[in-house]
Amino acid sequence: MLEIDNLHCKIDGKSILKGVNLKIKKGEIHAIMGPNGSGKSTLANVISGHEDYEVTKGSIYFDNKEINDLGVDERAHEGIFMSFQYPVEIPGVTVTNFIKTAINETRKSQGLEDMSSSQMLKKIREKANLLDMDSNFLSRSLNEGFSGGEKKRNEIFQMAMMEPKLAVLDETDSGLDIDALKIVANGVVKCSNDDNSVIVITHYQRLLDYIVPDKVHVIMDGKVVKTGNKDLAKKIEVVGYDWLKKSN
Amino acid sequence: MSFQDKLLDSFIAFEQVIDLDNPVHTVRKNALKRFESDGFPTKKDELWKYTSLKSIIQKDYSLSVKSNPNVGLKDIEKYSINDIDSYKIVFVDGVFNPFLSNTTHDGMDICVLSAALSKTKYKKTITKYFNKIVPDDQSLASLNTSYTKEGAYIHIPKSVLPEDPVQILHFSSGKNKPLWLQPRNIIIVEENARVEIIERHQSLRSHDGATNSLTEIYAEKNSFIDYYKIQNDIETSNLIDNTFIDQQRDSNVRVHTFSFGGKLTRNNLNFYHKGENIQSTLKGLTMLEGDQHVDHNTLVNHAQPNCESHQDYKGIFSERSVGVFNGKILVDQIAQKTNAFQQNNNILIDNKAKVNSKPQLEIFADDVKCSHGCTIGQLDKEALFYLKSRGIPDKEAVALLTYGFANSILKSVNIPSLKKRINSLISKKLGVDLGFDL
Numbered sequence: 001m002l003e004i005d006n007l008h009c010k011i012d013g014k015s016i017l018k019g020v021n022l023k024i025k026k027g028e029i030h031a032i033m034g035p036n037g038s039g040k041s042t043l044a045n046v047i048s049g050h051e052d053y054e055v056t057k058g059s060i061y062f063d064n065k066e067i068n069d070l071g072v073d074e075r076a077h078e079g080i081f082m083s084f085q086y087p088v089e090i091p092g093v094t095v096t097n098f099i100k101t102a103i104n105e106t107r108k109s110q111g112l113e114d115m116s117s118s119q120m121l122k123k124i125r126e127k128a129n130l131l132d133m134d135s136n137f138l139s140r141s142l143n144e145g146f147s148g149g150e151k152k153r154n155e156i157f158q159m160a161m162m163e164p165k166l167a168v169l170d171e172t173d174s175g176l177d178i179d180a181l182k183i184v185a186n187g188v189v190k191c192s193n194d195d196n197s198v199i200v201i202t203h204y205q206r207l208l209d210y211i212v213p214d215k216v217h218v219i220m221d222g223k224v225v226k227t228g229n230k231d232l233a234k235k236i237e238v239v240g241y242d243w244l245k246k247s248n
Numbered sequence: 249m250s251f252q253d254k255l256l257d258s259f260i261a262f263e264q265v266i267d268l269d270n271p272v273h274t275v276r277k278n279a280l281k282r283f284e285s286d287g288f289p290t291k292k293d294e295l296w297k298y299t300s301l302k303s304i305i306q307k308d309y310s311l312s313v314k315s316n317p318n319v320g321l322k323d324i325e326k327y328s329i330n331d332i333d334s335y336k337i338v339f340v341d342g343v344f345n346p347f348l349s350n351t352t353h354d355g356m357d358i359c360v361l362s363a364a365l366s367k368t369k370y371k372k373t374i375t376k377y378f379n380k381i382v383p384d385d386q387s388l389a390s391l392n393t394s395y396t397k398e399g400a401y402i403h404i405p406k407s408v409l410p411e412d413p414v415q416i417l418h419f420s421s422g423k424n425k426p427l428w429l430q431p432r433n434i435i436i437v438e439e440n441a442r443v444e445i446i447e448r449h450q451s452l453r454s455h456d457g458a459t460n461s462l463t464e465i466y467a468e469k470n471s472f473i474d475y476y477k478i479q480n481d482i483e484t485s486n487l488i489d490n491t492f493i494d495q496q497r498d499s500n501v502r503v504h505t506f507s508f509g510g511k512l513t514r515n516n517l518n519f520y521h522k523g524e525n526i527q528s529t530l531k532g533l534t535m536l537e538g539d540q541h542v543d544h545n546t547l548v549n550h551a552q553p554n555c556e557s558h559q560d561y562k563g564i565f566s567e568r569s570v571g572v573f574n575g576k577i578l579v580d581q582i583a584q585k586t587n588a589f590q591q592n593n594n595i596l597i598d599n600k601a602k603v604n605s606k607p608q609l610e611i612f613a614d615d616v617k618c619s620h621g622c623t624i625g626q627l628d629k630e631a632l633f634y635l636k637s638r639g640i641p642d643k644e645a646v647a648l649l650t651y652g653f654a655n656s657i658l659k660s661v662n663i664p665s666l667k668k669r670i671n672s673l674i675s676k677k678l679g680v681d682l683g684f685d686l
Contacts, residue, residue, distance in 0.1 A: 048637050076639035088634040092655030093648055098638075101648060101682055106639035141652070158638065 001026045001197045002047070002166055007058035008222075009046050016042045018222035019058070024166070027194040031208055031233060032201045034219035035241050040201045041085060043219065044170040047199075048082040049075045062166070076102075077109040079165030083155040083172050090142040095154065096124065098142045099161050106162065127160040131187045148175030156187040163191070168199045173207040185210030205237035218244055251305045251428075255391065256284055258311050266397060270365060275379050279393035286387035298572040298604040299514055299543040304458050304486050309428035311395070313341040317421030319452065321348060327450045328415055332665050334446075335414040337400045341421050342429045344398060348417075357403040358414055361432055364401040373403060377436055381464055381494040381520060388516075389490045392430045392462035399432035399463075404441040404471075413444035413663055420485065422455035433463040435473070442472040446666060451485045456511070458486040465491065467499035469523070474502050474662055480509035480673060483538060490516045497523025497552075504661060507534040507542045508673055518547040521583070524554045532561040533657040533670075535650075535677050536569035536601075543572035550583040550616075559590040562657055564650055565601035575620070576608040583613050590620040595627060595653060597646075647680035 004022040008015065016039050024030050034040050046053050047060060049072040059066050062078055070078065090098070104114045115123075128138060131153050143151050152172050159167050169188065173181055188211050192198050200211055208216075208230060216232040217224045218241065225244050226232065249257070259280055266273065288305050289296040319340045328336065335358045338348040344360045351359045357370075364370040378396075382389050400416045418431055437443050449459055467473050479487060487510055493501055507513055519528045534542050548557040563571040573592045594603040607620040627649050635645035654674065661667040675681050 048633075050633055071642075072633060072636035073639050073641045073645075076637055082637055084634065084637075088628070088631045090631055090634070090649065090652050092652030097682075098635075098648070101644065102635075102638035102640055105641060105644055109639065162638065 001028075001063065003061040004047075005059045005061070007046065007060065008056045009042065010054045010056055011042070011052055015056075016053075016222055017046065020219070020222070020224055022217065022224060024197050024199065026197060028214045029192060029198045029200065029211060031213035031216045031230075032199060032219055033203065033216060033233060033236055038219045039222045040219055041170055044082055044168045044199070044201055047075075047168055048072060048080060073105070074109075076162075076164075077106050081159050081162055081164035081167045083152070083159060083167065083169040085170040085174065087143050087151045087155055089144045089146075091144045093142050094139050095142055096138045099124065099158060102158070103161060123161065127157055130160055130190060131157050132183050133157060149177065149180035152176055152184055153180065153187075156184050160187060160191050164196065166197050166199070167191075168201070170201045171203070172200070173202055173204060181207065182210065205233045208233050220244060251308060252287055254308070255311070256280070259394065262311070262395060262397075267366065271375060272365060272378055272396060276394045276396055279379075279390040282384060282390040283387050283394055286385075286390065289387060295545060295574065298570075298574075299512070299541065304512060307426065307456065309458065310425045311428055313343065313424050313427065315424065317341050317423045319345070319348075319419060319421050323452055324348060324417065324419055324450075327419070327448060328417055329446065329663075329665050329669055332663070333412045335410075335412060336417065337414065338417045338419070339398065339431060340419045341424060341427055342398060342431065356405055356408050356410060357401060359401050361399040361401045361434060362397060364434070373436065377434060377464065377466055379464070381466070381492040382462070383492075386490065386516070388460055388488055389462055389492075392432060392460050392490060395430045396432045399434070401433075402435045402443065402445070404437045404443050406438040407440040408438075409442050413446055416445060416447045418449045418459065418461070420451040420455060420457050420459075422451055422453035422457075426455055426457045429457065429459040429461070431459070431461045433461070435463065436466045437468060437471040437473050439469040439471065441468070442474075444474045444476075444663060446476045446478065446663070448478040449481055449485075449487050451482045454482060454484050456484045456486070458488070460488045460490070462490040463492070465493040465501065467493065467495045467501050469496045470498040471496075472500045475504070476661065476663070476666060477503065477505045477515075478670075479505065479507040479513050479542075482509065483511055483540065485510050486512045488514045488516070491518065493519045493528075495519060495521050495523070495526045495528065498525045499523070500527040502529035502660070503531070504657065505532040505544070506670055506673070507532065507536070507544075508677060509540070510542070511540060513542045514545065515543065516545050518549075519557065520549045521551045521555050524552050526552070526555040528555070528557040529660070530557070530559040530561075531657050531660060532563075533654050534561070534563040534565075534571055535654075535674065536564075536571065537566040537677075539568050541570045541572075544574070545572075546575045548577050548588060550577070550579040550586045550588060553582065553584045553586070555583065556587040557589070559592075560656060561592045562654060563592075563594040563603060564597065564653065565594065565603060566597040568598075568600045570601070571603045573603070573605045573622070574608065575606070576610070577618060577620070579609075579611040579613050579616055579618065581612040584615045586613060586616040586618065588616070588618045592622045593653070594624045595650075596624065597627070643678075644680055644682065647675075647678040647682060650674075650678060651682065
């Protein structure tokens with residue numbers, strides 16, 4: 001599904017990723033952990049194609065195709081989705097109109113007709129239910145005045161609507177209370193299946209109690225320094241990252 | 249001969265075609281004298297600092313048409329809203345066209361000023377209202393007054409609530425020499441009455457004419473007026489719009505100005521409060537490209553206690569277009585408990601686009617709530633990334649953000665088919681059909 005090969009990148013002339021290698025197969029859930037400033041969010045942004053990040057070396061392959069040169073929207077069309085750590089507020093555009101535009105533009109890129117209004121409405125209702133979202137939420141301006149929890153829930157709602165092949169969840173658990181965390185995690189689990197993959201970027205083990213990863217990677221100073229199973233996350237929760245620094 | 253001299257000289261010829269015994273004529277003559285001494289405004293005038301009329305008044309214009317331009321329904325149809333019933337007052341090259349219009353005298357007057365000036369039954373009303381709210385110190389208003397002859401005349405009597413809106417449509421055929429048009433509209437809405445008005449100035453073919461329009465609006469006690477100005481003229485036409493609104497107690501007047509076209513557009517929009525508990529709303533959406541220039545000059549004079557005014561102007565400027573916002577809120581000493589709010593937000597799409605925004609608050613009362621805010625910026629790059637990461641291509645993402653930005657102006661448009669029309673004008677401007685209306 002996704003293969004990252006010796007990826008180096010810079011932002012504003014500063015090197016952030018210094019040779020990341022990562023391989024995620026179809027149907028797998030991977031967690032990425034690491035201390036602040038280690039390059040986790042950068043990795044999410046680079047996978048999504050954020051234009052401020054300059055890839056200086058290495059490649060990203062998605063479905064065996066190099067996507068380094070694809071634009072942000074083109075990567076989305078290929079099936080890459082990122083749940084933002086800080087979703088942007090867009091006044092004047094309702095959640096419904098936004099998601100309709102996103103879905104129909106993606107369909108257009110695949111040579112498909114617009115989804116019919118009734119089908120769209122049905123899908124919106126179904127996915128909103130999945131995330132326990134109030135229907136008036138859908139006619140509100142995108143993220144405007146949303147609480148932290150509502151914003152994250154809205155991200156996963158969009159993921160559920162877009163049905164991506166690869167979802168990159170960038171600190172989706174930050175700012176969530178335990179009830180909201182359960183709803184969000186449950187939404188992710190329900191959407192994940194044998195044909196799609198998930199990358200969960202997090203600081204905390206607690207999210208991984210609900211979204212159980214097949215593999216856990218630790219990034220430090222722009223490199224993957226350790227890969228293990230879910231027990232690695234548990235160990236980090238207890239002892240932190242210092243022991244990895246020494247072994248590095 | 250300068251165009252100003254031509255205007256002064258041509259007055260004798262103008263006097264040949266009007267009734268000199270009408271008391272209005274004294275008002276005309278006095279206005280001409282004022283225009284003669286004041287002249288056209290220049291950039292030295294504080295209120296004209298960012299907009300120059302020089303290129304416009306250097307040209308020569310005809311003041312009236314010599315031949316019938318022969319304009320039919322098919323020529324003008326697309327510029328009016330036809331999917332709802334409405335009254336229409338249509339002028340072509342400054343001349344009323346009864347065939348294209350739908351006027352009424354049934355329980356209210358929706359007709360033309362020339363009729364109101366010539367018939368004795370209107371004399372009392374004309375004497376009571378004509379030019380009563382127009383200040384003496386605005387030379388373009390004086391110029392319009394001096395040539396008062398034709399325009400819309402709308403008089404809604406006490407407690408009458410017309411179901412249908414009124415469309416005031418001014419067309420230039422472009423078939424004659426460039427014209428200098430000066431329509432004069434008078435709108436009187438009596439106690440407990442209401443009216444919705446859509447006004448549009450449109451050239452039917454490329455032609456560098458100019459319009460110096462003046463509209464007097466009288467909102468009597470507890471009346472409601474909803475006024476929409478659609479400015480989407482071709483890129484060679486110029487418009488100076490002078491609007492003066494007299495509001496009596498408990499009245500509510502809203503003016504929305506959509507400025508999408510034209511070469512140079514200047515809006516002088518003035519509200520004068522004459523009683524308590526008045527509401528005034530001024531909203532504007534400006535979307536320009538090329539070398540277009542739009543100047544919004546607003547005044548709200550809070551002259552009585554307990555009144556409210558809300559101003560919200562938004563602008564999106566591409567290429568080399570220029571926007572000006574000069575919004576003045578004047579709160580007299582007596583006008584305690586005033587709530588006056590003003591907001592002007594602008595987005596510059598291209599490097600060469602320019603905006604001059606100047607809020608002006610003059611407050612002489614001590615127990616008021618007044619605020620103003622002004623921003624000039626670009627589309628939020630992170631917002632664009634967010635939209636694109638959901639598969640929305642660049643052009644559509646820009647359009648969606650622009651729609652979102654414009655939404656606070658659009659959402660208060662109360663005539664659905666007008667809202668739809670404006671939506672489609674915006675889509676066309678953005679080159680994107682998003683498949684939904686806001």
